[in-house]
Amino acid sequence: MASRKSTGTSATRLLGVVVLLMLTLLALYGLVFSAEDVVQGSTVRLMYVHVPSIWVAYIAFGVTALCSATYLSSKSRSLVWDRIAGASGEIGVIFVALSLVTGSLWGRVTWGTYWVWDARLTTTAFLFITYIGYLAVRRLGGTHRQRARRSGVLALLAVLEIPLVHFSIKLWRTLHQDESVDILNAKVELDGLMLFSLFLGLVSFTLLYTWLVLHRQRVLFLEDAVADRGLDAAILSRRDEARV
Amino acid sequence: MDLTPRTSSESSDISKSKRRWLPILVVVLALTGGGVVVTKFLTSAIDYYCNVDEIGVRDGCIGTRRIRIQGIVEEGSLKRDSSASSFVLQFNKARIDVTYLGDPGGIFQECIPVVAHGRLRNGMFESDRIEVKHSNVYVEKNASRFDEANKEAAACSILKG
Numbered sequence A: 001m002a003s004r005k006s007t008g009t010s011a012t013r014l015l016g017v018v019v020l021l022m023l024t025l026l027a028l029y030g031l032v033f034s035a036e037d038v039v040q041g042s043t044v045r046l047m048y049v050h051v052p053s054i055w056v057a058y059i060a061f062g063v064t065a066l067c068s069a070t071y072l073s074s075k076s077r078s079l080v081w082d083r084i085a086g087a088s089g090e091i092g093v094i095f096v097a098l099s100l101v102t103g104s105l106w107g108r109v110t111w112g113t114y115w116v117w118d119a120r121l122t123t124t125a126f127l128f129i130t131y132i133g134y135l136a137v138r139r140l141g142g143t144h145r146q147r148a149r150r151s152g153v154l155a156l157l158a159v160l161e162i163p164l165v166h167f168s169i170k171l172w173r174t175l176h177q178d179e180s181v182d183i184l185n186a187k188v189e190l191d192g193l194m195l196f197s198l199f200l201g202l203v204s205f206t207l208l209y210t211w212l213v214l215h216r217q218r219v220l221f222l223e224d225a226v227a228d229r230g231l232d233a234a235i236l237s238r239r240d241e242a243r244v
Numbered sequence B: 001m002d003l004t005p006r007t008s009s010e011s012s013d014i015s016k017s018k019r020r021w022l023p024i025l026v027v028v029l030a031l032t033g034g035g036v037v038v039t040k041f042l043t044s045a046i047d048y049y050c051n052v053d054e055i056g057v058r059d060g061c062i063g064t065r066r067i068r069i070q071g072i073v074e075e076g077s078l079k080r081d082s083s084a085s086s087f088v089l090q091f092n093k094a095r096i097d098v099t100y101l102g103d104p105g106g107i108f109q110e111c112i113p114v115v116a117h118g119r120l121r122n123g124m125f126e127s128d129r130i131e132v133k134h135s136n137v138y139v140e141k142n143a144s145r146f147d148e149a150n151k152e153a154a155a156c157s158i159l160k161g
Helices: A010-033 A042-073 A079-111 A121-138 A144-156 A161-171 A191-241 B010-045 B151-161
Strands: B067-073 B086-090 B094-101 B113-122 B126-131
Touching: A010 A042, A010 B094, A042 A144, A042 A161, A042 A191, A079 A121, A079 A144, A079 A191, A079 B067, A121 A144, A121 A161, A144 B126, A191 B010, A191 B094, B094 B113
Parallel strands: B094 B126
Antiparallel strands: B067 B086, B067 B113, B086 B094, B113 B126
């Protein structure tokens, strides 16, 4: 259980330390140990943030959908699932934004432009906007259960965009390059330490996401508790007024 | 117990209703933004380019209209002077001469796939915008099989596998 003074526990503190160490290692491998690309030079280092960011966003939105489905289908309708869904959605939006920004900077150097309306970039922008909408729906008002029901349905629809984003480079002709690691066909187009640095980025960002979700869902629990307490206080105050 | 609504705290009700409007406004803005993105996508993104061998063959790849063509800058074809660059784009054994006013800059070089925006005039593709479609192959600069001093040779080596 989290202490009364913070949203952390011994486990999350330990996880936080591991995340810090992993991010330090990533910075060392990404910026120092791994070599420049023969064509792109140092610009390739953006990949170690860009790819893990969108990877985490996919995981985050997947978790949002999974928790929403659990909430909507369970008999108990525990709001814990809704809070994890909300926390994961918020963090996913931040990581999509990070992916768009780093991709844009990378594009300026390699493609010669910050943005093009090709299938990959357009579907990613659409994904970003959809989840901003999801977060707005969560704040429309009403009871916690109304919030959980509305946003849960939207999360189940929005997650269907992820395959569209991921496979857009296969479905349409895009300026965005094809994938460099194709697990299904056992094809890797990255030299030694570049591949390791990318792998380190994926692991570090996934752990960072886990740490952020654990804390954020606890903050959301506290926000709900404050809102409930405010409602109780308002009802008591009305009763007192009625007595007078 | 009297539970009729209060009238003395109308101001707090107004601020609450204002607060409720904000997310609705964000949802409307998100829907509008999504609509713009989808429209752009339908008009531009589905066929981002035509390959060089499809010019005049594939639907929507008529060279007299403004189009985007994709191909690889042929080795040894790039010529630059103070005001323009010219090169040959090739794809699937089809070739086309391209001119571009200025220097495309960035990582533009021979043996690299590019997308050129422009139109065809008298057999020459006149481009006013070049985008480099970089490969998904990443090779360490210090790898012994590539000459570090010659990026273009390295790019051509990657292309040839």
